Each structure stands twice: as structure tokens, then as C-alpha cells.
Amino acid sequence: MIQLTNIDKYYDSKFQRTYVLKDIILEVKEGEFLSVMGPSGSGKSTLLNIIGLMDSPSSGKYLLDGNSVLDLKEKVRVDYHRNFISFIFQAYHLIEEMTVYENIETPLIYKGVKSHDRESMVADLLDRFNIVAKKDLFPQQLSGGQQQLVGIARAIISKPKLLLADEPTGNLHSTQGEMIMETLKELNNEGMTIIHVTHNEKFAQYGKRIIRLEDGNIRSDTNRKT
Amino acid sequence: MTIRNFVRKPVTNLINLVGLAVSLALVIILSVYSYSELTTDNYHKNGDRVYLFGDLTKGIYTPAILKEHIDLSVPGVESTVRMASAWEAPTFQVGNNDPITSDLLFADEDFFKLLTYHPVEGNLESALKEPMSVVITTMLSEKLFGSDQAVGKTMKINNDKELTVTAVIEAPKANSCISFSAIASVATRKIVFPNGDEFTEWGWCNYQTFMLLKKGINPDETAKKILALYPEIPPDNSAAKLNPFTKLYFSAFNVYGNSYLHHGDKKKIMILVMVAALVLMIALVNFINIFSSQWLDKIKQTGVMKIIGAKRSTILLNVLSEAFLLFLVALFIAIILVGMINPFIQNYTGIRFNPQFIYSPGFILLSIAIVFVLSILFSIIPALRISSSNAIDNLKKTIEQPVSNSFFGGVLVTTQFIIAIVLLAFTVLVQKQVNFGSSDLGFNQNNIIGIKLTPQLNGKKEVLKKLLQEKPNVERISFTQYYPGKQISHWGTHQDINGVKKQLSFDTFNADATFFGVLGLQLTQGRFYSEDLTTDTKKMVVNETFLRENKMENPIGAKFVMGMGMDAGLSEIIGVVKDFHYKAVNEPIVSLVMQNEPNAFYCLVSLQTTDFKSLHRTIDEIKTASSQLSPSFPVEISFFDQAVENMYKSELEFQRTFSLFAGCAIVIGCMGILAMSLFMCQRRIKEIGIRKVNGATIAEVITLLNKNFVKWVAIAFVIATPIAWYTMHKWLEDFAYKTEISWWIFMVSGMLTLGIALLTVSWQSWKAATRNPVEALRYE
Structure with a gap:
């Protein structure tokens, strides 16, 4: 599904070129659950952003679903974001002025789903994550774990093929973190491709495959046989 | 810090x-x-006891003889001062220097007792006592005498009699409704500008009568006593009062042309x-x-x-x-x-x-x-x-x-939009009114020049006419007393027309037969008088308002007495012209009588439309020719349309003031909206990032950011419209001829405000919407 070839990402300052990613070669197949690990500044988030079409590499090739996705037009890129890729974040990034219900509904509005259909889709998800009672609350009124659940709900409501998670458990204590990881695992079992950046060794083990980044290079790439 | x-x-x-x-x-x-x-006028020492006699809405012109009767038989009046400006600005000449045209006010000798001026030279108390003495301002003194001392020196007025300067005063520091460069006594006027029976007849109303009341005297009772002095109730002044001088400036009184009084x-x-x-x-x-x-x-x-x-x-x-x-x-x-x-x-x-x-x-x-x-x-x-x-x-x-902050901000911005819409709408209206007032005055304005007839030119009118006719491009030449924005006589008399007693009140001037053609006036009844003065004398043409006000159905052939004293006699109405604006455009058109008496103040020359260069050459030639005929008086030539512009100068100035200030207000408002949108975009950077990641296009983000502003403009529009309508309505009340308050004024200003606001806001919205969401969402 994802094919990265010789991906570089660097910043030029006056005297030197600083590499964030260097010569990354990575292939991710459909249905994989990939954990990306590495210390701070190793380029995990940049890699995720490049995969999620929020950042572009300085050089290299990127095929997504068989198509080259470098230098996309705004319209095409937005289409990918609407239908193909979704994100969850460490800081949840929910819109604070909106209720839980409205937050989850937003991607559907952009996708142009009819109001009647939206209602049933949001209701399904609320039901699935057991947050029906919270639907009229605002994000600040929820616990971190609940907020992240809303974040996941928002991410998957548009039925994406690829879910990118940037340290989704980073702000959560371990029981809540486990709950989130269980949810992701479940989604993966349903066939969703997930790439997941984390610091946490234990949570990384939820992935079927783990890569470790260091100074912009992939140091190891292991498949777990479980 | x-x-x-x-x-x-x-x-x-x-x-x-x-x-x-x-x-x-x-x-x-x-x-x-x-x-x-x-x-x-709050700086005059005795200002609070000074009054002007008259009915401000109708007429403040009183006969000269009134003063003598007041002095004799009205107690409580400390001093009475008549004032009148010279009908035409005279010229002053010192020695053999070039003559200088200046305004001149005539007043009785107690003038300086009523009003406070500061002398630079000379003694104001006695300055106007002697006839043929004159008091001038420092500015005029500089023009005439340079830096020399002026007191004691003489100057020739209109190349004729000599006046002696008895004092020089500072130009008043503060604002005053009375302005003049030179002032001489009424006694001097008698000698310099003898004017019929001005000083003996009650019908000659050429002066304003000011008076200083003694302390504690009731002005209303005094006014009644003065009114009782008239042998016959004056038609224009039957409701005359004593009007406090300090309030005069903001009263709407009527003065004719080059007056020393303004409001x-x-x-x-x-x-x-x-x-x-x-x-x-x-x-x-x-x-x-x-x-x-x-x-x-x-x-x-x-x-x-x-x-x-x-x-x-x-x-x-x-x-x-x-x-x-x-x-x-x-x-x-x-x-x-x-x-x-x-x-x-x-x-x-x-x-x-x-x-x-x-x-x-x-x-x-x-x-x-x-x-x-x-x-x-x-x-x-x-x-x-x-x-x-x-x-x-x-x-x-x-x-x-706090949530209230953003709501509060919305209210504030809406307030700004309200102000912007009201100001814009008002600017459009003021513009519309000026256009309306100046568009159709009812006569030609283009390619006409006016030559002011100096005393020397006046004596050689026929020669001047012949000289001018020889010039190329000259079409028609007319001699007249009328000039846009200049002084016009106003008469009020009791008359006997075809056996019916009527009280007439009208403006009047003399003009020759060509005048109608030069101005392109339209005849509605009868005929214009002919060029030949030997057969067609004592004829009058009136305007439509004259017929309406005096309820005359068959005016042609009606006769009444024009003039007073020696040259009085029956004159006949031979024609009626369509109303035209001959005074300031915001004043209503009143009754007008034009008669074919030969004395004139101006020579109007209509020129054929040709190219600009030859037009200018002709004007230069006309100037040289007329200057040769008038060696001792400077000849003034002016364009008719410029003079006409003076007729709506105050509206024009108001329009400029208003649009300038309104423009500033809108620019400042725009800057505020810009700052506001900058701030809002900054605050919503994260939200915008999330939305973009979730599939919002740039257009959708911009719409989201602009939505609030559109809402505020809409609310502002709803609130602003009635406010604007009401103030417009109030402002227009004062105009005799007013433009309509059309619906499109509001639409234009609303749309314009919306457009400006959107442009301003979109600049920021665009920047915010095209930002890379990664930057916004990077974990803090």
C-alpha cells in the first residue's frame, strides 16, 4: 500500500544541511499494524507526516496505493484526507468549541454526507465506543482517554483505509492507554492499516511489525509472530 | 519593555x-x-446687550430713518447703529499706487461701543466721528501703506473722493459673524454713495439696525415700541423682534450677496x-x-x-x-x-x-x-x-x-460596521444632494464670462460692446445687474394692481434683452422685451413663483409702480419665465422681477464653444480691451460657472468634509478589522489544522473564517439602515430642494461595507487556510 523509496528530509540552514530523515526505504502492506519507535528527534513524526501527505520529502519517491503522491494538487490531497487517510494525535486536537457529537460529525460534513446518514453513522460509533451519554459534552469535560476515543471515532468515521496515530497514548495513563491500544488492535483486525508512533515499548508490542528510527535512519525492522 | x-x-x-x-x-x-x-462673537464686552432688529426668517433690512425715531422716542436704548456694506466693493487708491479692491462697511459712529475690536493705531472712540474718515484692518493697511503708519494718511475711493484713515484695528482673533476690511461712517456713505431718498423714506430698507440696550431692559417690549414707530406696518417685518447678537451666528437669516454679515x-x-x-x-x-x-x-x-x-x-x-x-x-x-x-x-x-x-x-x-x-x-x-x-x-x-470576550468582540466589530454603513450611506446621500442641487439650475453656465463694470467701464458701455463684438468667438453680449452669488435687491411694497390691493415682496434686478438669450431662460407666457429701449421701456419679466405667490392668473399687461421717488412710474409685465436658481441652491426660489432699466453692474459675454486655446486667447483679449477702457480701476473677469459653483459652495464643502472624514473612519475601521481577523486566525490556527487534516479544503476554511464577519455585517446592516435613514431625513429637512432617499443608497453602502470587510478579512483567512497544518498541530 505504501512504498517509500530513498526518502530524504532535510532543512538547510546557513552553514549546514540538517537531515531529519535520510534514505528511508519502507514498504507497508494493506492490513499491517506498524509501530514506529525511536527517541525524540529521530524523525518519527516527520515520517508520519510525510506518509499522511501533510509534509513533503526533500527527495525520494512515494507511492500510495500504487500512485505517486508527491506534488499533489490541493484538491487531490484533500480527497485523500477525506476518504483514505485519517489521523489521531497525542494532544487529541478536538475542536474545543464543538460538542463530542459535532466533532465526530465534522469529517462527514466535509465529505458531503447527507445529514440523515451522518446521524446514523455518528450514532453507531458513539454506541460502539460507549460514549453515547457524552455526546453533548464539550472536549474539556471529558477525561483524556475519553477525548482520545472521540479522536479515534472522528478519525474512523469516514472509513479510511489508513489510520496514522502520532503517540496517541502519550498523554494518557496506562490503563487508558491500554484501552486505546485495544481499540486500535480491534480496528486493525477489521482490516484497517495502522501506523502508530510511540515511545512506549509495551504499547509498541500491539503492532504486528515494529521499526526503530534513530537519527533519521531505520535501525531495525522486526515482524512479530503472534 | x-x-x-x-x-x-x-x-x-x-x-x-x-x-x-x-x-x-x-x-x-x-x-x-x-x-x-x-x-x-462671545468676546465683545457689551455683546450680551447688543440686539439686531428684524424678523430673521423674512427680512433684517430696515430703513435708515428708523434710527432717528428710535433715538428720539425709545427709552432704554443706549445706542443705535445702522450697518450696511457698500453695494459693490469699491477701490482704494493711495497716491499713484495701483488701486486695490476691498469690501467696505458703513456703520454709525457708535459701532465700536457695541462691538469690541483692538486698535493698533488711533483711537476707536472717536474714529468714526468725522465724515470721510475710515478705519481699516492691519491686513488692508499692509496692502495699501506697506509697513508705514496709516493713521492720518488719505486714500481715494473709487478714483473720486478722499478718505482719511483714523485708526487701524487688528483683525478679530476669534470668529465673528461680522467681517470687514474697512469701515466708514453712515455720514460718509451719504457723501460717497448718495442713494435717492435713502435717508428720508420709510420704504428704502437698506440697513440692518443694531442696538445696545441699557442694562435690565426687556428686548421684547422695546421691539414692540420700535415697531410702533413705523407709519405703516412693513410687509417683511411685521413680526420683527430684537434678536440677541450673540445668537445671531446660528440663526438662518437672509442676506443678499456680498454682505458683511454671515451665519x-x-x-x-x-x-x-x-x-x-x-x-x-x-x-x-x-x-x-x-x-x-x-x-x-x-x-x-x-x-x-x-x-x-x-x-x-x-x-x-x-x-x-x-x-x-x-x-x-x-x-x-x-x-x-x-x-x-x-x-x-x-x-x-x-x-x-x-x-x-x-x-x-x-x-x-x-x-x-x-x-x-x-x-x-x-x-x-x-x-x-x-x-x-x-x-x-x-x-x-x-x-x-472568557467566552464573553469573543461575544464582546463581535458586538464591537458589529458596532464598527454599523458606523461604517451609516457613514457610507450618508456620504452617498450628500453626494447625491450636491449633484441634485447643482445639476439643473435652470440656466446656461458654460462658456459665459462676466466682466465687472467698473465706474469707468459703466460710462462706456456702448464702446465696450463694440470692442467686444469685434473679437472672434464672441457670441452675445449682455448688460445686467445679476450675477450668480452676488447681491440682488429685495423689495417689499404695497401695490395697487388692476384695482386690487396687494402686498408684494420680491427680488429684482435690471437686465437687457440679450440677457435671456445668454442664460437660455425659458419663456412660459408673453414675450421678452426687445433690444430697442426707445419703444420698449418700463417693461418687466417675472418668474413663475411671482405668479404663484401673488395669485395672478393673467399677469400679462398688469402694471405696478417700480422704483421710488423720482424715477417711480408704472411698469408693465410682458412675460413670464420658468423658475431658475439665481441664489444659493438650498434657498427656495422666491418671486423675481426683471426689468429693462439700463443701469448694470456686469457685462456677460457668451462665447462660442471652440478649443480651449482660442477660448483663452479671446478671454485675454477681452481683458486687455476692457482694461484699456478702465485705467484707474482693476477689471475683474470671472467664469460664470465658477461663480455658479459658489452658489452651492457650502454644500460642496460639506460634502468634501464629510467624505474625507467618513473615508478616514472607514480606513481606520478596516485596519481594526484586519487586526481582529489576524488575531482570530491566530487563535484558531489549531482548529484550522484539525479541520484541514479532516478533509476541509482551503475554500471551506476561508468560508468558516469569514462567516462571522458576514454575519456581523448583516446584523450591522439591519441596525444601521433605520439610523441612517433617520439622520438623512433630518439633514435633508433644511433643503428647499432635496434629493430622494433611495433604497439603493443603503444597498450600495451595505454591499460596499461587506466587500471591504471581506477583502480585509480574506487576506488573513487565506494566509491561515493555506498554512501547513503540521506546524499548527505540532505538539506543544
Whole structure:
């Protein structure tokens, strides 16, 4: 599904070129659950952003679903974001002025789903994550774990093929973190491709495959046989 | 610290500063102007006991003989002074110097007892006692005598008799409704400009009668006593009162042409003061918006300060002094700005005031005090909030922007939009009214020049006519007493027309037969008189209003007495012309009688439309030719259409003033909206990022950001329309001929406001929407 070839990402300052990613070669197949690990500044988030079409590499090739996705037009890129890729974040990034219900509904509005259909889709998800009672609350009124659940709900409501998670458990204590990881695992079992950046060794083990980044290079790439 | 804070956010702070400075400059100009207008004539020592006799709405012209009767038989009047300006501005000549044309006021010798002027040379108490003495202003003295002493010197008036200068006065510092460059006694007028039975007949109303009442005398009773002196109730003055002089300036009285008396327009000043207030309000709203938008930054900053050990009061003082400093800098920029643009403003808008006033210590202290109060008033609430917040909270930034803040911001911006729409609508209306007033005056204005007939030219009219006819491009030549914006006689008499007693009141001037052709006047009944004065004498042409006011159905052939005394005799109406505007356009057209008497003040020449160059050559030739005929008097040639422009000068000036100030208000408002949108986009960066990641297009994000502003403009439009309509309605009330308040005025101003707002906001929205969401969502 994802094919990265010789991906570089660097910043030029006056005297030197600083590499964030260097010569990354990575292939991710459909249905994989990939954990990306590495210390701070190793380029995990940049890699995720490049995969999620929020950042572009300085050089290299990127095929997504068989198509080259470098230098996309705004319209095409937005289409990918609407239908193909979704994100969850460490800081949840929910819109604070909106209720839980409205937050989850937003991607559907952009996708142009009819109001009647939206209602049933949001209701399904609320039901699935057991947050029906919270639907009229605002994000600040929820616990971190609940907020992240809303974040996941928002991410998957548009039925994406690829879910990118940037340290989704980073702000959560371990029981809540486990709950989130269980949810992701479940989604993966349903066939969703997930790439997941984390610091946490234990949570990384939820992935079927783990890569470790260091100074912009992939140091190891292991498949777990479980 | 303050300066560093300023530099850190240059755009918003600059908007704040420039907006405040410009609006303060406008406020300074308008308040100084209004102050000088509203304190007009308050500097005369006896001013509160001076009155003008007459009915302000109808006529303030009284006969000269009235004074003698008042002096004899009305107790309580300390002194009576008649005033009249010279019918035509005379020329003064010192020795063999070039003659200088100047205005001249005639008044009785007690003039300086009623009104206070400061002498530079000579003694004012006795200055007007002797006939043939004259008092001049320093300005005229400089023109005539240079830096020499003027008192005791003589000058020739109209190349004829000699006047002796007895005193020189300073031009009045403050505003006055009376203005003159030279003043001579009424006794002098008798000698210099003898005028029929002016001093013996009750019907010759050429003067204004001012009087100084003794202390404690009731003006109403005195007015009744004076009215009883008339042998016959005067048609224009049957309701005459004693009008206090100090209130004269803001009364709407009618004077004819080049008068020494002029009046202001209180409504205009009120409107301008309101505009100034609105401009200031817009700037203050900007200030509040920007100040509260920097709130979060400030909180972070003060959090650190508190932890290092700053006291609450220190922080409070800090925030307040920062605001005050901003205002103070704005004030000084404003004062410098006023000094710089003052000449332009005076020329362009006719707003005149003494620029030295704004540099006086009193004024500067007062404005600093006002600015101090304003700055405290508008920054105290955020300052208190910032200083009272908890230090730890500050650092953690857990303090949320109160929800009320964004609502409050919305209200403020809506207020700005309301002001913008009202001002825009009003600007359009003022423009429309000016166009309306000047579009159809009812006569030709183009390619006509007017030559003022000097006494020497007047004696050689036929020669002048012949000379002019030889010139190329000259089409028609007419001799007339009428000239747009110049003096016109007004008569009120009792007449016997075809056996019916009528009280007539009308404007009148003499004009020859060509006049109608030159001006292109339209005949509705009868005929114009013919060129031949030997067979067609004592004929009159009246306007339609004359028929209406005097209820005459068959005017042709009606006869009544025109003129008084020796040259009185029956004149016959032979024609009726369509009404045309011959006075200021906002004055109603009144009854008009034109007669074919030969005495004229102007020579009108209509020129064929040719190219600009040859037109100019012809005018130059005409100038040389007429100057040769009039060696001792400077010849004035003016374009008719320029003179016509004077007829609606006050509207034109008002329109310019208004559009200038409204324009400033809108620009300042725009800057505020820009700052507001900048702030809003910054605050919503994260939200925009999330939305984009979730599949929002740039267009959708821009729509989201602009939606609020559109909503505010819509609300503002709904509120502004009735306000604008009402003020427009009030303003138009004063005009005799008014344009309609059409619906499209509101649509135009609403759409324009929306357009401007969207343009301003979209600039920021575009920047925010096209940002890479990664930057916004990077974990903090």
C-alpha cells in the first residue's frame, strides 16, 4: 500500500544541511499494524507526516496505493484526507468549541454526507465506543482517554483505509492507554492499516511489525509472530 | 519593555497607533473648529446687550430713518447703529499706487461701543466721528501703506473722493459673524454713495439696525415700541423682534450677496461633531480589540513576572502605563499631523480655525488629560484581570479566554460596521444632494464670462460692446445687474394692481434683452422685451413663483409702480419665465422681477464653444480691451460657472468634509478589522489544522473564517439602515430642494461595507487556510 523509496528530509540552514530523515526505504502492506519507535528527534513524526501527505520529502519517491503522491494538487490531497487517510494525535486536537457529537460529525460534513446518514453513522460509533451519554459534552469535560476515543471515532468515521496515530497514548495513563491500544488492535483486525508512533515499548508490542528510527535512519525492522 | 512589546507585534500595534493618531487628529480638527464656531462673537464686552432688529426668517433690512425715531422716542436704548456694506466693493487708491479692491462697511459712529475690536493705531472712540474718515484692518493697511503708519494718511475711493484713515484695528482673533476690511461712517456713505431718498423714506430698507440696550431692559417690549414707530406696518417685518447678537451666528437669516454679515450652520457642526465622535469610537474599538487580543500573551508574561516577585499593583501599573503611553504617542503624532494637513483641510473643506490654538499650553494640557482618562477607561478592565490572575495558572496557560470576550468582540466589530454603513450611506446621500442641487439650475453656465463694470467701464458701455463684438468667438453680449452669488435687491411694497390691493415682496434686478438669450431662460407666457429701449421701456419679466405667490392668473399687461421717488412710474409685465436658481441652491426660489432699466453692474459675454486655446486667447483679449477702457480701476473677469459653483459652495464643502472624514473612519475601521481577523486566525490556527487534516479544503476554511464577519455585517446592516435613514431625513429637512432617499443608497453602502470587510478579512483567512497544518498541530 505504501512504498517509500530513498526518502530524504532535510532543512538547510546557513552553514549546514540538517537531515531529519535520510534514505528511508519502507514498504507497508494493506492490513499491517506498524509501530514506529525511536527517541525524540529521530524523525518519527516527520515520517508520519510525510506518509499522511501533510509534509513533503526533500527527495525520494512515494507511492500510495500504487500512485505517486508527491506534488499533489490541493484538491487531490484533500480527497485523500477525506476518504483514505485519517489521523489521531497525542494532544487529541478536538475542536474545543464543538460538542463530542459535532466533532465526530465534522469529517462527514466535509465529505458531503447527507445529514440523515451522518446521524446514523455518528450514532453507531458513539454506541460502539460507549460514549453515547457524552455526546453533548464539550472536549474539556471529558477525561483524556475519553477525548482520545472521540479522536479515534472522528478519525474512523469516514472509513479510511489508513489510520496514522502520532503517540496517541502519550498523554494518557496506562490503563487508558491500554484501552486505546485495544481499540486500535480491534480496528486493525477489521482490516484497517495502522501506523502508530510511540515511545512506549509495551504499547509498541500491539503492532504486528515494529521499526526503530534513530537519527533519521531505520535501525531495525522486526515482524512479530503472534 | 513597552517599546519591545510594541516591536514584537508590529502590525497590530501599528494599526492601533496609526488608527488612534488619525482619529485623534480628526477629533482635534473638528473640536477646535466646533469650538471656534460655537464661541463666535462671545468676546465683545457689551455683546450680551447688543440686539439686531428684524424678523430673521423674512427680512433684517430696515430703513435708515428708523434710527432717528428710535433715538428720539425709545427709552432704554443706549445706542443705535445702522450697518450696511457698500453695494459693490469699491477701490482704494493711495497716491499713484495701483488701486486695490476691498469690501467696505458703513456703520454709525457708535459701532465700536457695541462691538469690541483692538486698535493698533488711533483711537476707536472717536474714529468714526468725522465724515470721510475710515478705519481699516492691519491686513488692508499692509496692502495699501506697506509697513508705514496709516493713521492720518488719505486714500481715494473709487478714483473720486478722499478718505482719511483714523485708526487701524487688528483683525478679530476669534470668529465673528461680522467681517470687514474697512469701515466708514453712515455720514460718509451719504457723501460717497448718495442713494435717492435713502435717508428720508420709510420704504428704502437698506440697513440692518443694531442696538445696545441699557442694562435690565426687556428686548421684547422695546421691539414692540420700535415697531410702533413705523407709519405703516412693513410687509417683511411685521413680526420683527430684537434678536440677541450673540445668537445671531446660528440663526438662518437672509442676506443678499456680498454682505458683511454671515451665519454658520449649527446642524452642520453637530453632524461633524458626531462624525468626529464616531471616528474616535472606531479607533477606541480597535484599541479594545487589540488590547484584549494580546491578553493571552500578557498573561504569560506577567506570570513569569509574578513568580520573580512582582506585586499586583506593579503589574496593573505596567499595563495601564503601556496603554497611556500608546495614547500619548498617538496624541503627539495627531498634533503634528494636524499642523501638517491644516492648510489642505482649510482649502478643501472650508473648515477654518486658528492653528495656533492647538499649540497653546492650555489645549495641550487638556488633551493630555482627556487622553489619560480615555486610556485608563479603556484598559482598566483587562488590566485588572491580568494583574489579579493566579501566577501558576498564568504560566500553565490554563486560563481560558472568557467566552464573553469573543461575544464582546463581535458586538464591537458589529458596532464598527454599523458606523461604517451609516457613514457610507450618508456620504452617498450628500453626494447625491450636491449633484441634485447643482445639476439643473435652470440656466446656461458654460462658456459665459462676466466682466465687472467698473465706474469707468459703466460710462462706456456702448464702446465696450463694440470692442467686444469685434473679437472672434464672441457670441452675445449682455448688460445686467445679476450675477450668480452676488447681491440682488429685495423689495417689499404695497401695490395697487388692476384695482386690487396687494402686498408684494420680491427680488429684482435690471437686465437687457440679450440677457435671456445668454442664460437660455425659458419663456412660459408673453414675450421678452426687445433690444430697442426707445419703444420698449418700463417693461418687466417675472418668474413663475411671482405668479404663484401673488395669485395672478393673467399677469400679462398688469402694471405696478417700480422704483421710488423720482424715477417711480408704472411698469408693465410682458412675460413670464420658468423658475431658475439665481441664489444659493438650498434657498427656495422666491418671486423675481426683471426689468429693462439700463443701469448694470456686469457685462456677460457668451462665447462660442471652440478649443480651449482660442477660448483663452479671446478671454485675454477681452481683458486687455476692457482694461484699456478702465485705467484707474482693476477689471475683474470671472467664469460664470465658477461663480455658479459658489452658489452651492457650502454644500460642496460639506460634502468634501464629510467624505474625507467618513473615508478616514472607514480606513481606520478596516485596519481594526484586519487586526481582529489576524488575531482570530491566530487563535484558531489549531482548529484550522484539525479541520484541514479532516478533509476541509482551503475554500471551506476561508468560508468558516469569514462567516462571522458576514454575519456581523448583516446584523450591522439591519441596525444601521433605520439610523441612517433617520439622520438623512433630518439633514435633508433644511433643503428647499432635496434629493430622494433611495433604497439603493443603503444597498450600495451595505454591499460596499461587506466587500471591504471581506477583502480585509480574506487576506488573513487565506494566509491561515493555506498554512501547513503540521506546524499548527505540532505538539506543544
